[in-house]
Amino acid sequence: MEMNVNPQQAAAHQKDGLMGVVFASLEKLLNIGRANSLWPLTFGLHCCAIEMMAASASRFDLDRFGAGVFRGSPRQADLMIVAGTVSRKMAPRIKMLYDQMPAPKYVIAMGGCAMWGGPYQYDGQYAIIEGVDRIVPADVHVPGCPPRPEGLIEGLLSSA
Amino acid sequence: MYGMKIDNHPKLDRLLLPEYSNFHPLRKGFKFEGDSVDDMNRTWEIEREADQKVSSTVLEHHRRDYFVNMGPQHPSTHGVLRLLLHMDGETILEIDPVIGYAHRADEKMGENGNYMQFYPYPSRVDYLAGMIYNWGYVGTVERAIGIEITERAQYIRVIVSELQRLASHLMWYGAFLMDVGSFTPFLYCFQDREEILDMFEMCDGSRLTYNYFRFGGQERDLSPEMLDRARKFIPMMKSHLKDYEKLVQKNIIFRKRTEGVGVITKDMAIQYGVTGASLRASGFAYDVRKSEPYGIYNQFEWDVPTATTGDAYGRFAVRVQEMWQSLRILEQALTRIPEGPYNNPAAPKRFKPNPGEFYFCVESPRGEMGIYLISDGTENPYRIKMRTPCYSNLQVIKDVGRKNFLADVVCILGSLDIVVPDVDR
Amino acid sequence: MFKNIKEIFTGAWSILVGMFITFKWMLKRPVTIQYPKQPTRPSPVHKGRIRFVIFPATGTHDCIACLKCQNICPSDCFEIKGDKPAEGGKKRPNFFTYNFSNCSLCSLCIEACPTKTLEHSPEFNLASENKDDYFYNFLNDVEERKKKVDATVNR
Numbered sequence: 001m002e003m004n005v006n007p008q009q010a011a012a013h014q015k016d017g018l019m020g021v022v023f024a025s026l027e028k029l030l031n032i033g034r035a036n037s038l039w040p041l042t043f044g045l046h047c048c049a050i051e052m053m054a055a056s057a058s059r060f061d062l063d064r065f066g067a068g069v070f071r072g073s074p075r076q077a078d079l080m081i082v083a084g085t086v087s088r089k090m091a092p093r094i095k096m097l098y099d100q101m102p103a104p105k106y107v108i109a110m111g112g113c114a115m116w117g118g119p120y121q122y123d124g125q126y127a128i129i130e131g132v133d134r135i136v137p138a139d140v141h142v143p144g145c146p147p148r149p150e151g152l153i154e155g156l157l158s159s160a
Numbered sequence: 161m162y163g164m165k166i167d168n169h170p171k172l173d174r175l176l177l178p179e180y181s182n183f184h185p186l187r188k189g190f191k192f193e194g195d196s197v198d199d200m201n202r203t204w205e206i207e208r209e210a211d212q213k214v215s216s217t218v219l220e221h222h223r224r225d226y227f228v229n230m231g232p233q234h235p236s237t238h239g240v241l242r243l244l245l246h247m248d249g250e251t252i253l254e255i256d257p258v259i260g261y262a263h264r265a266d267e268k269m270g271e272n273g274n275y276m277q278f279y280p281y282p283s284r285v286d287y288l289a290g291m292i293y294n295w296g297y298v299g300t301v302e303r304a305i306g307i308e309i310t311e312r313a314q315y316i317r318v319i320v321s322e323l324q325r326l327a328s329h330l331m332w333y334g335a336f337l338m339d340v341g342s343f344t345p346f347l348y349c350f351q352d353r354e355e356i357l358d359m360f361e362m363c364d365g366s367r368l369t370y371n372y373f374r375f376g377g378q379e380r381d382l383s384p385e386m387l388d389r390a391r392k393f394i395p396m397m398k399s400h401l402k403d404y405e406k407l408v409q410k411n412i413i414f415r416k417r418t419e420g421v422g423v424i425t426k427d428m429a430i431q432y433g434v435t436g437a438s439l440r441a442s443g444f445a446y447d448v449r450k451s452e453p454y455g456i457y458n459q460f461e462w463d464v465p466t467a468t469t470g471d472a473y474g475r476f477a478v479r480v481q482e483m484w485q486s487l488r489i490l491e492q493a494l495t496r497i498p499e500g501p502y503n504n505p506a507a508p509k510r511f512k513p514n515p516g517e518f519y520f521c522v523e524s525p526r527g528e529m530g531i532y533l534i535s536d537g538t539e540n541p542y543r544i545k546m547r548t549p550c551y552s553n554l555q556v557i558k559d560v561g562r563k564n565f566l567a568d569v570v571c572i573l574g575s576l577d578i579v580v581p582d583v584d585r
Numbered sequence: 586m587f588k589n590i591k592e593i594f595t596g597a598w599s600i601l602v603g604m605f606i607t608f609k610w611m612l613k614r615p616v617t618i619q620y621p622k623q624p625t626r627p628s629p630v631h632k633g634r635i636r637f638v639i640f641p642a643t644g645t646h647d648c649i650a651c652l653k654c655q656n657i658c659p660s661d662c663f664e665i666k667g668d669k670p671a672e673g674g675k676k677r678p679n680f681f682t683y684n685f686s687n688c689s690l691c692s693l694c695i696e697a698c699p700t701k702t703l704e705h706s707p708e709f710n711l712a713s714e715n716k717d718d719y720f721y722n723f724l725n726d727v728e729e730r731k732k733k734v735d736a737t738v739n740r
Contacts, residue, residue, distance in 0.1 A: 042235045046262060046581055047287035047368055049239070050331070054357075054367075057334075057350035060625075061617045072235040089178045090240055090261045093232055112686040115716045119280050119660040119689035120264050122272060126185050126192035127177070127265040133716070141716040143634075145689045146368050148627070148709045150620055155712035157621070277659035280689035344607060351616050358628075365632035365705065371691040379692065380630070407606045412596030509697075 034078070034104065035160040037066035041077035041097070045084030048111035048146045052083045055149035067156060074100040079159070081152075082138070085113035085120055086129045098136040106159050109138040110152060112145045119145065176260040176584055185268055224248055230569070232261045238335060238573070239580030241554075245561075245569065255561035255569065257554055262584040270544035275301055275375075276509060278544065282531070283369045285546060286582040288331055289524045291324040291360075294373040299454060300520040300531040301375055304513040312500040313377040314456045319390065319493045320363070320372065321522075322486045326397070327356040328525040329483050336476070336574040337408060340417050345408055352400055355393055362386040377503025391494055394487055401483060409480065418472040422560050422572035425470060432559075433552040436527025437482065438576055441467040441474035448523040460489050472575035479577075482525075512539055526550055526577050550582035632690045633706040634719075635662075635683055637727050639734070640702075646727055647700040650678040654694035654703065660687040663694070678724065685719040 040062075044052055056062040056070065063069075071077040074097045086094060098107070109132050112118035117130030132138055142155040174181055184190065230243040240261035246254040266285060270278045282297040283290035295317055302309065330353045334346035357367045363386050364372040364379065372379050408414055424434065426442045439446055447464045449457040465481030467474035515537040521530035527549025536542040553576055560572060618625055637646035650667025662685070667678040695703045713719075 041233075043233060045240055046264075047284055050287060050368055054350060054354070057354075058347045058616050059351060059354050059618055060620055064617075064619070070235070085262075085264055087240075087261055087263055089263065090232060093261075097233060109716070112688065115719070116684065116686040118687055119284070120269070121660065121687055122269065124190075124192050124268070124272065125265060126183070126268075127263045131716075138716075140712055140714055141686075141719070142712045143685050143719045144709075144711070147711075148367065150625055150710040151712055153620055154710045158712055158714070273659055276657065276693060279693065280659055280691045284689075348610065361631060362628045363630075365628070365630045365692075366690060369689070371689075371693075403606050403610075407603045410599045411603055412592070412599050 038079045038106070038156065038160055039069050039071050039077050040067055040079045040081050041074055041101070042070045042072055043080055043082060043097070045082070045086065045090070046113065048083035048113070051146045051149055052081055052110065052152060055152045060149040060153060062153070062156070065153070065156060065160070074098075075102065077101060078104060079106050079108065079156075080136075081108045081110055082114045082132045082136075083110040085118060086132050086135065087127055088129060091129050091135055094132070095135050106140070107132070107136055107138045108140045108142060108152075108155050108159060109133065110142045110155070111147060112143055114138070115141050115143060174260070176263045178260070185265065225253060228566070238578055241573075241578065241580045241583070243557075243569065243573075245566070247566065250565050252561045252564055252566065252569065255557050257557060259554070259580075259583050262581045264581070264585070266585045267544055267546065270541055272540070274510065274539040275513075275541060278541070279371050280369070282546070283371065284581070285548065285585055286524060286526070286529075286550075286579050287368055288328040288579055289324055289526070289529075290368065290370045291320045291372060292522055292524045293529060294370060295321060295455075296520060296522045296524075296529050296531050298373040298375060299522065300518050300533050301513070303520055304516070304518045304533060304535055305375070305508070305511055307376050307507055308504055310377055310501050310504060311456075311498055312381075313502050313504075315493055315497040316378055316382055316502060317373070317455055318457065318460075319382070319490060319497070320360075322490045322493070323356050323359065323390070325486050325525050326483055326490075327353050327360075329479050329486075330356075332479065332525070332574075332577050333404070336577075337414075339570045339574040340414065342408075342414075345404060348400070348404070352397060355396075359386055359389055359393070362389070374503055374507065376507030377501070379503075381502040387494060387497070390490070394491055394494075397487060398484075401480070401487075405480070409477070415473065418476060418571060418575070419469075421472045421564060421568045422575060423469070423471045424556055424560055428556060428559060429470075432556045434527070434556050435549050436523075436525070436553065436577075437475050437478045438553055438556070439527070440465065441478045442470040443468045448521055448528050452521065454520070454522060457489075460492050462488050472571050475575045475577075510539060512537055521547070524549060526579065526582065527553060546585055548582045548585060550578050550580075554578055554583055627707065627709050629707075631705070631707060631709060632692065633708045634685045634711075634721070635688065635694065635703055636706045636721070637723050638702050638704045639727065639730060644731065646723075647702045648678050648681070648723075649700060650676045650681075651699060653697045653699065657693045657697045659691065659693070660689055662688045681723040683721045683723060685721060686716065 056068055078101065080098060080101065109115050113120060114132045117128060120128050121130050129135065140155045140159045142151045144151055225246060225248045228245040228247055230245060232240040232242045242258040242261065244256040244258060245252055266281050269281060282293040286293055330349040334349035337345040360370065361367055363382050364370050424438060424442050426444055429439045429442045429444065435446065443466060445464045445466045450464055462485045465478050465485065467478050513535045515535055518533045519530055521528050529549055530547035532545040532547060533541055534543040557572065561569060564572065637648065639645060640647060650665055652665055655663040655665050662683055664682045665678055666680040667676050669676045
């Protein structure tokens with residue numbers, strides 16, 4: 001299969017069915033690459049951040065799944081693990097960081113606080129946003145307070 | 161939070177809440193009218209304008225200095241802490257910390273429920289010292305209602321607290337060395353920490369945030385397997401600490417990176433109210449377990465380690481020595497733990513303490529942690545105030561950063577051992 | 586001058602000692618657990634989400650809808666409604682939901698329950714794409730678990 005094909009020629013030969021096969025398998029290859037090297041953004045806010053660090057440390061190694069390289073800059077990351085409670089003061093920055101990430105991008109909401117506000121949700125709460133998906137769309141939710149590293153690994157595998 | 165106005169204050173701005181907020185949450189009778197999605201969008205625009213005003217201060221053209229924003233999301237700030245660095249070339253003129261990004265309204269939640277319902281929250285304020293903060297809260301309430309604690313429970317509390325101190329210092333060790341540049345000790349220390357977390361899981365069931373303490377004792381007893389495991393853990397930890405000393409403490413690169421950096425003098429530390437290892441590294445031997453002993457700490461033989469230099473290397477050395485002393489206390493406690501009941505069955509579940517003010521402080525790995533409780537005779541507390549060590553320790557960074565370089569900021573922040581929800585509660 | 590030369594030698598020696606330590610650790614057994622191929626085993630008292638106890642004597646739970654767990658929970662995780670059955674007997678719940686996302690696993694509900702019908706489940710690796718999955722309906726949950734037990738017994 002030729003990989004270095006001109007896109008204009010590709011459109012012209014769409015009827016033959018040839019170019020479709022080439023691009024489908026190229027897309028599949030890229031998706032395999034993306035799934036096996038999801039680079040997370042360091043975004044630990046509260047307690048769940050420590051379980052995220054424990055998941056990337058010696059016992060439960062995230063590097064086995066290709067996700068061990070935690071990037072500092074959102075431009076180089078394609079997975080944002082929101083670990084912890086989202087406070088009202090921090091919310092605009094989360095939106096800014098999510099906008100700066102290049103597509104395709106995914107968000108894992110880790111912990112009860114990032115899902116529904118967690119133990120900090122009550123009727124007079126003035127300081128937190130109850131659930132990160134009021135700000136950014138979350139793809140996978142991992143419950144617990146804090147969730148075990150195995151839970152985070154399950155979440156990562158289901159988003160990969 | 162109360163809306164007090166102080167005369168001649170140099171900068172009376174909002175500290176913990178967003179800059180544009182106009183409400184005072186800790187007043188009684190405060191009711192928060194929630195905002196809709198439109199309001200949220202509008203508030204974000206106001207936030208962004210406020211941000212730009214702060215970080216791009218208009219400077220005249222002939223000035224050389226500039227501001228660098230080490231923003232809330234940064235690999236080395238150990239959480240959401242924002243530092244505004246006022247720089248001249250590569251040298252720092254001033255560090256201005258901006259806090260409030262981790263504020264979760266813990267103290268207001270204490271006023272909503274009764275004393276039992278506040279249990280989960282102290283442990284989440286400083287999640288690396290969950291057991292010790294639990295002891296702080298439970299100790300305050302026990303002082304308020306005047307309840308006896310059994311002897312086995314006292315020994316269990318000491319064992320669990322010292323293990324927690326070890327776990328916290330191991331985590332700090334790994335994170336500090338990762339900031340300074342080396343990745344290996346992070347992996348080694350986390351494996352040791354996992355051993356301790358396994359032991360905690362055997363006694364309480366959770367790995368990070370615990371609810372093990374109850375008024376008058378503990379939730380459940382320590383099993384013999386857990387005690388055996390702790391006894392085997394001590395010699396293993398001692399040999400690991402010797403290895404780490406050879407690997408890290410004598411390493412020339414580490415010493416060049418941390419010696420002479422971020423010097424806190426004794427006067428500066430006392431004026432700012434710094435406690436913990438940062439104070440002990442400046443030469444002042446203050447440890448709550450020795451000066452105001454709580455529990456049965458006065459029955460053990462151990463020393464308070466100090467250093468005289470006050471720099472990052474001194475703080476590092478003091479914390480390593482604290483780990484050795486914790487192992488010493490653990491050994492003594494594990495040999496002397498008596499049989500007996502682990503909690504007091506006469507402890508009440510719902511109670512109304514006498515009206516009054518009560519204070520109890522414990523030595524957390526970061527410094528002195530105290531809980532100040534005002535009770536008005538009802539089932540709900542009137543006010544719970546947490547005196548957290550990192551709030552006072554962080555203030556010193558304004559003066560300490562002067563004349564250091566940009567690369568040293570990370571080293572100073574790591575050696576002060578800041579956990580950001582501890583600052584903001 | 587001599588001090589600098591001496592520092593060069595002590596520094597180089599410290600780095601060699603460090604490398605020797607890492608070499609020694611490299612030859613030890615690796616501590617990584619190859620989850621998910623290798624199972625991890627949390628301890629028996631591990632605190633997972635809350636669920637009903639299925640008593641072996643009756644084959645079902647013993648909740649009497651006294652609302653003590655609902656009242657003591659610090660995070661308002663429970664929502665329970667119950668009534669007395671027409672033929673008499675204890676009050677039973679007809680609506681019992683539990684929100685695991687708000688739960689802080691403090692076990693106060695388990696201690697407060699007078700019939701000891703709540704326990705922690707040993708599940709520890711939950712993850713899903715839909716966050717409403719974690720509003721558990723305990724009555725349905727008990728039926729599903731009973732079916733699973735019957736299926737394994739009658740195999």
